[in-house]
Amino acid sequence: VNDLxxxxxxxxxxxxxxxxxxxxxxxxxxxxxxxxxLLFDAAGIVTMRPSDVPTYVAAGAADLGITGKDVLMEQSExxxxxxxxxxYGRCTMVLAxxxxxxxxxxxxxxxxxxxxxxxxxKIATRHFEDTGRQAxxxxxxxxxxxxxxxxxxxxIVDLTATGTTLRENGLVVRExxxxxxxxxxxxxVAHKLKARSIDFLLERxxxx
Amino acid sequence: MTxxxxxxxxxxxxxxxxxxxxxxxxxxAVFERAGYGEVYTPALEYESQLQRGDLSSTSPAYRMxxxxxxxxxxxxxxxxxxxxxxxxxxxxxxxxxxxxxxAHAYRGxxxxxxxxxxxxxxxxxxxxxPAPEGTAEALTVLKSALxxxxxxxxxxxxxxxxxxxxLLEAVGVDQPAQERLLLELVRGNFVALEHEINGLGLADxxxxxxxxVPHIRGxxxxxxxxxxxxxxxxxxxxxxxxxxxxxxxxxxIFDLGLVRSIGYYTGAVFQVYDPAHxxxxxxxxxxxxxxxxxxKPRPAVGFALNVERLHIALTGEERL
Numbered sequence: 001v002n003d004l005x006x007x008x009x010x011x012x013x014x015x016x017x018x019x020x021x022x023x024x025x026x027x028x029x030x031x032x033x034x035x036x037x038l039l040f041d042a043a044g045i046v047t048m049r050p051s052d053v054p055t056y057v058a059a060g061a062a063d064l065g066i067t068g069k070d071v072l073m074e075q076s077e078x079x080x081x082x083x084x085x086x087x088y089g090r091c092t093m094v095l096a097x098x099x100x101x102x103x104x105x106x107x108x109x110x111x112x113x114x115x116x117x118x119x120x121x122k123i124a125t126r127h128f129e130d131t132g133r134q135a136x137x138x139x140x141x142x143x144x145x146x147x148x149x150x151x152x153x154x155x156i157v158d159l160t161a162t163g164t165t166l167r168e169n170g171l172v173v174r175e176x177x178x179x180x181x182x183x184x185x186x187x188x189v190a191h192k193l194k195a196r197s198i199d200f201l202l203e204r205x206x207x208x
Numbered sequence: 209m210t211x212x213x214x215x216x217x218x219x220x221x222x223x224x225x226x227x228x229x230x231x232x233x234x235x236x237a238v239f240e241r242a243g244y245g246e247v248y249t250p251a252l253e254y255e256s257q258l259q260r261g262d263l264s265s266t267s268p269a270y271r272m273x274x275x276x277x278x279x280x281x282x283x284x285x286x287x288x289x290x291x292x293x294x295x296x297x298x299x300x301x302x303x304x305x306x307x308x309x310x311a312h313a314y315r316g317x318x319x320x321x322x323x324x325x326x327x328x329x330x331x332x333x334x335x336x337x338p339a340p341e342g343t344a345e346a347l348t349v350l351k352s353a354l355x356x357x358x359x360x361x362x363x364x365x366x367x368x369x370x371x372x373x374x375l376l377e378a379v380g381v382d383q384p385a386q387e388r389l390l391l392e393l394v395r396g397n398f399v400a401l402e403h404e405i406n407g408l409g410l411a412d413x414x415x416x417x418x419x420x421v422p423h424i425r426g427x428x429x430x431x432x433x434x435x436x437x438x439x440x441x442x443x444x445x446x447x448x449x450x451x452x453x454x455x456x457x458x459x460x461i462f463d464l465g466l467v468r469s470i471g472y473y474t475g476a477v478f479q480v481y482d483p484a485h486x487x488x489x490x491x492x493x494x495x496x497x498x499x500x501x502x503x504k505p506r507p508a509v510g511f512a513l514n515v516e517r518l519h520i521a522l523t524g525e526e527r528l
Contacts, residue, residue: 059321060486077318079487081396188396189481189488192365192461195425202423 002044004190004197007057007065009050010035012161013182016088017066021045023208024201054078054185063190064198069180070159074120081186084205089182093123095175096166097155098148102174104155108133117147117156124157127177145169216317216325228328228519232310234356235330235513239308242349244332247307249289251314255279260501261288261472269316269325282314287472287495287510290333295503304336310515322487322517331492331512338507339444339494343476344451346492346509350478351456353513358522362489364459365425365479366445367466369493374441375421379414393422393467422465430462444475472498478511484524489517 008017008031018028027043039046046062051074053067058078065080070093072082095116097104107114113134118124121139128135138153140146145165147153159180160166166173184205191198213219220228236246255271258281268281283289286309298305310330317323332349334342347364354362372393376386385408392401405418417438424430431446442464449457466477475494482489492511499506 058486079396082399085399183399187486189483189486192425192463192479192481193363193483195461199423 002197003194004063004201005044005046005061007053007062007067008045008047009053009065009067010047011050013050013066013068013089014047017182020066020086020088020205020208024204051075054080057185057187060187060189063187063194064201065185066182067185068159069178069183070120070123072183072185073178073180074122076122079188081188081191082183083186083191083202084184086182086184089180091159091161091180092173093120093157093159093177093180094166094173095127095155095157095177096148096160096171096173099170099172103148104174107154114155115153117144117153118158119144120157120159123177127157127175145171214325216319216323218324224519228515231357231519231522232328232330232515234358235353236308236310238349238353238356239330239332242306242332242345242352244306244308244334244349247290247293247309248311249283249286249293249309251282251312252280253283253289253292255281257292258283258288261291261498268314270314284315285313285470286311286329286331286512287333287470287498290510291495291498291502291508294335294499294506299503302336304334304342306332306334308332322485322514322520324516328515329512330515330518331490331510333508333510335499335508336506337509338496339475339509340447340451342507342509343448343494344456346511347448347452347460347478348456350480350490350492350511351459354459354480357513357518359482359489359518360525361484362459362480362482362521363461365461365463365466365481365488366448367463367477368441368445368475369466369468369473369477370444370475371441371464372421372467375418375437378437379410379418381408381410389418390467393465398422425461425463425465428457428460428462430464448476468493476509480511480513482521482525484527485517485521487517489521490514 018032021028030043031040031045050067051071053065054071054075056062057065057080068089104114113136115136115138116124117138117140119140121137124137144156144158147156186198268284270282272280274280290307294305312326312328314326317325319325334346350364373386376389389401389404392404402419405415428449431442434442445462468477472495473493474496477493478491479488480490490511490513494509496507499508
């Protein structure tokens, strides 16, 4: 395992990921003690934003990585192996609108097109294409719940774990698009050249 | 304002050109010594001609019209043009044909490191020599070319595109499900593959086999110790291994999870890996059904090295 470099996502998946790596026998104490440092050579860990994990893994700058299925769906063009569904970090990608009358379906019925705000433009575009509806996708970088409240869009496509943020902003789930959990991904070349280390890790993963 | 060039293309200046030229000359000497004569075909082809080959995954990205309104395409690889060349210029030749090429191909990829839309390929095609002899010869020439290029830490992945489909057929998976499973395997999505397999309602040991096989990769020992069905589909790979010189065999990673990256591959498939570069440096395989679509059916095998990636890997190895 010593020759592997693993990309670890900071943010919602960080704690569970470090717990998992502990159980696999990696020493994550330095990572836990230090939230500014990014590269932990002794442990073979690099930390980054979840959405950067596929970038590092596809390029071979990290051999393995852990990130959410939502990130992988949004970056489906990245050539990485998706090895294991780790099960934690369970969230749902949903279409949500303001409670009460569904403004999104009203827009579709009367205007033929609905405006959707999202941080996941590819997932949102694909969802509406796959369901044969016309959508104008508005990409925002944060607090997507604001969009339907201010009239920027009729609906949002976003990731929700408990639904609390949606509820607090008066939004309700209209459609569930996908269930997203943490995934272990691998660089395809590393998967061949470092087969022994990777398989060793996968075996321990199945055992814990 | 600077005059721009299309995304995914680039100008090459003398320092890089000297290195590239020296690199391709070393590779060319290997090809020539092995009896592969260099050919060149037009960068432009009639779309209707190339469509005779299976274009599913290498379909040309750039189309244009000539003065008669014919649709022309920029070739996306050299294998299809050479298949066309063989059927027109060597229509009834029964003896083996050996060709090499150093030519640009064009694909509509998302430009990134080692991914250009115009890229130089160095490759060979061996026509008229079936498996296992032809496959072993191609692997041997590939190994010599990589050595001559100066690469030290490379490995050659060797699998069989017919292996997993044969396995699926044998356990009675229907055609639509086979295609779904193969698609997930090509994408490298083992989570979705497992999901699909579990949905097939197979006996436990069959599911387990389908799940396990794509992860099997390593030295020649991975080809042994199987019984029944898997043993049979592995005979082809074992026969090739038996023909390889030890110094070639030691570079090979036997990989049961390697599937066809290009639609026309029928048997053996190769990929070249180097720890200095995160993506494969070259690939190849057997395409025994392709020549028949252009003319006389002949078994064939070939590979292409991406010269730009080879150069990146060489530079990377200097730093390792």
